[in-house]
Amino acid sequence: MASPDTVAELIARLDAPDHDRWVAQIRRTGGCRQPIHLRGHVLHVDPATGRRLHTYTTATEPGGVLRVPCKTRRASRCPSCAETYRADTYHLILAGLVGGKGVPPTVVTHPCLFVTLTAPSFGLVHTRRERGAKHLPCHPRRNARTCPHGRVLSCTAKHSPDDARLGEPLCPDCYDYSGSVLFNAVAPELWRRFTEALRRRFAKLSGLTLKALKERVTISFAKVAEYQRRGVVHLHAIIRLDGPDGPESPPPPWASAESLAQAVRHAASAVTVTIPAAGDEPARVLRWGKQLDTRRIAMDGDLTEQAVASYVAKYATKAAECVGALDQRVNPLTDLDTLPVRDHARRLIAACMHLGALDELADLRLTQWAHMLGFRGHFSTKSRHYSTTMGDIRADRTEHVRAEAITTGRLPLFDEDTVLVIAHWEYVGKGLSPVDALLAAHAERRSTHESR
Structure with a gap:
């Protein structure tokens, strides 16, 4: 039951003369859970005459601040802002498959593959196995061996999708935790070496030097990282063949999806990253896992462009939370036993903390990225020629908002290229109080209801 102070604050907020403006601000943040509070002003001045064309100041806003979306990509922190990021990623990926956003529609005819690069095994974990419509036992073993720690390495359970044991090792003491976090740490470097090896192999299959290949073919990429339940990342990548000018030009007839798939398989098996010995840890050679999925993307095939864009965009808003980890940095001085994780x-x-303290592995920054289980790369990246950029998509949204403000009379019409803009902003906080969060949720539900 709400306390008297909470009820009084709620009534005061509802009776405030600026309540409608507060609701308007909240709606313009799109339902952001932790909006950023800014204080400042913007002046539009005619440089020729010095006349002030338009003034905006937060002094007249509720609480003297402007609330703007936090714009996080993580659904665990702010579902509404993450949904905007997911939608932007979807359109970016789809544009590189079917055209739009400055990409010609003829790109749909270019050979294109959807590739999944996996991590190697670091020990047996509980998993959900299916064959067609049949649900299979996890790790059934007729004559299962017993590990050095006395555990039988077998599991006959048919795990449900929400089983908490999924991703857990059959024997935690046998599991290679160091190898797991080190693989996450070098996954971005493995990806970089994979793309280089892919270009070299495709050139060799085409009977060309790498320099000659660049004059005839552009290999474009877009990729996203996904955490598996066991805590290691694997990468989903869209790999497309273009002509020398990128998506504006078709690749030559000999540049086929089949030869691209051959190059992908070779590159995935060839690249490695060597980790030096450090402390009590031996030297390691890390590589992609043996499982490699390579599928052709085609409108008339089993894997459509829309399906791929939706799949990639979904993982662009996730991180290590699905493993049961945290979505914020871990202080090295923290007692790990107190962390609310499995x-x-x-x-x-x-x-991560143990390896990060070793001088030989300092460059991997494992301590700083312990909350990400060692992974410190960008979750979604693309090559320059793949399609538009997230910056361009956000710029289009900004221009749409400005056009709407001019149409509704909230902003005068003038040429921004010939107007002097003087702005001053300062950060003064973020988030919503419990009462504000309650009212924001009510405003969001009401807005959704009114839009139906």
Whole structure:
């Protein structure tokens, strides 16, 4: 039951003369859970005459601040802002498959593959196995061996999708936690070496030097990282063949999806990253896992452009939370036993802290990225020629908002290229109080209801 102080604050907020403006601000943030509070002003001045054309100041706003969306990509922190990021990623990926956003529609005819690069095994984990419509046992073994720690390495359970044991090792003491976090740490470098090896192999298959290939073919990429339940990342990549001018030009007839697939398989098996010995840890050679999925993307095939764009965009808003880890940095002085995570994630974080303290591995910054289980790369990236950019998509949205403000009379019409803009902003906080969060949720539900 709400306290008297909370009820009084709620009534005061509803009776405030600026309540409608507060609601308008909240709606313009799109339902952001942790809006950023800014204080400042913007002046539009005619440089020729010095006349002030338009003035905006937060002094007249509720609380003297402007609330803007936090714009996080993480659904665990702010679902509404993450949904905007997901939608932007969807349109960016789809544009590179079917055209739009400055990409010609003829790009749909270019050979294109959807590739999944996996991590190697670091020990047996509980998994959900299916064959067609049949649900299979996890790890059934007729004569299962017993590990050195006395655990039988077998599991006959048919795990449900929400089973908490999924991704957990059959024997945590046998699991290679150091190898798992080190793989996450070098995954971005493995990806970089993979793209280089792919170009070299495709050139060799085409009977060309790498320099000659660049004059005839452009290999474009877009990729996203996904955490598996066991705590390691694997990468989903869209790989497309273009002509020398990118998506504006078709690739030559000999540049086929089949030869691209051959180059992908070779590159995935060839690249490695060597980790030096450090402390009690031996030297390691890390590589992609043996499982490699390569599928052709085609409108008339099993894997359509829309399906791929939706799949990639979905993972662009996720991080290590699905493993049961945290979505914020872990202080090295924190007692890991107090962290609200499952034991498997706690051991992965502990491995990051242990390895991160070794001088030989300092460049991997494992301590700083322990909350990401060692992974410190960008979740979604693309090559320059793949399609539009997130910046361009956001700029289009900004221009749409400005055009709407001019149409509704909130902003005068003038040429921004010939007007002097003087702005001053300062950060003064973020988030919503419990009462504000309650009213924001009510305003969001009411807005949704009115739009139907």
